[in-house]
Amino acid sequence: VSMAEQRALRHQVTLVELVDRVLNKGVVLAGDITLSVANVDLVYVGLRVVLASVGTLEQRREQISAGGASR
Amino acid sequence: VIHLYGVVHELEELPAIGGLDDAPLESRTIDGLEVVVSRVESEVPNVPEEAVLRHAEVVEELLARCAAVLPAQLGRAFADEAELVQAVSGKAAELERGLTRVRGCVEFGLRVLSGEPSDSAQRPESGRDYMQLKLAEAAQRDRVADEFHEPLSRVSRASARFGGASADLLAAAYLVPEGKVAAFRDQVARLERAHPELGVVCTGPWPPYTFAGQGEGSE
Numbered sequence: 001v002s003m004a005e006q007r008a009l010r011h012q013v014t015l016v017e018l019v020d021r022v023l024n025k026g027v028v029l030a031g032d033i034t035l036s037v038a039n040v041d042l043v044y045v046g047l048r049v050v051l052a053s054v055g056t057l058e059q060r061r062e063q064i065s066a067g068g069a070s071r
Numbered sequence: 072v073i074h075l076y077g078v079v080h081e082l083e084e085l086p087a088i089g090g091l092d093d094a095p096l097e098s099r100t101i102d103g104l105e106v107v108v109s110r111v112e113s114e115v116p117n118v119p120e121e122a123v124l125r126h127a128e129v130v131e132e133l134l135a136r137c138a139a140v141l142p143a144q145l146g147r148a149f150a151d152e153a154e155l156v157q158a159v160s161g162k163a164a165e166l167e168r169g170l171t172r173v174r175g176c177v178e179f180g181l182r183v184l185s186g187e188p189s190d191s192a193q194r195p196e197s198g199r200d201y202m203q204l205k206l207a208e209a210a211q212r213d214r215v216a217d218e219f220h221e222p223l224s225r226v227s228r229a230s231a232r233f234g235g236a237s238a239d240l241l242a243a244a245y246l247v248p249e250g251k252v253a254a255f256r257d258q259v260a261r262l263e264r265a266h267p268e269l270g271v272v273c274t275g276p277w278p279p280y281t282f283a284g285q286g287e288g289s290e
Contacts, residue, residue: 013272017180022123025280026144027169029075029158 072148073155076107076129077278080139080170086132091122096129099152101159104166107133108155111148134278139174141166141283169283176228176246177276179255183219183241184270185212215266216241222258226251231281240269244281252276 074091082105085096090109098107107129123145130142149155159166195201216232219241224230227245234242247255256273263271 009270010272010274013182014274017182017274017277018127019123021142021180021277021280022127022145024144025283026142027078027166027283028144028146029162030147030149030154 072111072113072150073108073152074111074126074148075143075155076109076126077133077143077283078141078159078166078170079105079107079133079137080174082107082133082137084136086129086136088128088132089125090129091125099155101156102163104159104163104170106155106159108149130278130280134177139170140278141169141173142278142280143283144280172229173246173279173282175250176248176279176282177252178279178281179245179247179273179275180277181219181223181241181243181245181259181274182239182270182272183216183266184272185215185240185268212240215269219243219262219271222262223255226254226258229282246279246282247276 076090076096079098082098085098085107088096090096091111094109094111096107096109098105100106126145130140133140133142149158195204220230220232220243223243223245227247229246230243232241232243245255259271259273263269
């Protein structure tokens with residue numbers, strides 16, 4: 001994995017961790033979330049895309065370390 | 072309506088940035104607890120991603136300026152001052168305990184990712200073999216996850232493991248005293264070197280979002 005890819009991976013995971021913390025963790029004093037369903041979905045769709053691309057990066061890393069052969 | 076960023080101990084000064092929708096930050100003292108809030112026009116922030124980032128930025132600024140912060144979840148706003156006061160008073164004791172728990176600590180996130188299992192070498196011949204292979208794989212994954220989690224928990228005041236995405240061997244958060252941050256990072260670096268086959272991503276230091284809730288992660 002190149003330095004640039006490693007940085008991209010770190011950046012993506014950091015973003016996932018940030019959104020997860022702000023929306024799902026933290027102390028709740030006002031009761032249930034009422035961010036509109038559409039908006040919350042948007043964020044979660046974004047998260048899945050990010051997670052999927054993290055997986056892709058990792059698979060490529062596996063392939064490279066398994067003998068440098070690319071498909 | 073009123074948006075809450077967090078509950079703090081010994082805040083030196085309000086961060087010099089705007090809150091959601093660029094509204095000025097304000098602080099209130101309720102039952103001896105200081106809270107940082109801003110007024111927002113509407114219940115739902117206009118741009119969620121932007122609101123998420125701004126909320127996170129404010130909380131991070133608070134972390135740098137106080138002795139302890141309990142980050143609030145970005146969610147429902149308070150209708151008015153009375154509702155805010157009631158909510159904080161009603162949980163004052165719990166919030167005090169939370170502030171004591173996280174005082175002097177920061178949070179780190181850890182994700183350990185494995186690639187696809189390389190099962191091409193030995194194709195299972197029967198359903199039973201297949202089950203055994205899967206069980207062995209699961210046990211191996213658990214072992215590796217523990218190998219990461221145990222030493223990191225030892226240098227932490229509290230820790231929490233999450234279900235995480237299916238590709239994750241381990242998704243966890245650690246509440247680390249500031250004096251042990253270097254030791255924590257050393258452990259992560261050591262584990263990363265010991266497992267070059269895995270993707271190890273450590274994020275932080277974060278404000279203690281994961282350990283702000285009631286009794287959460289107090290393993």
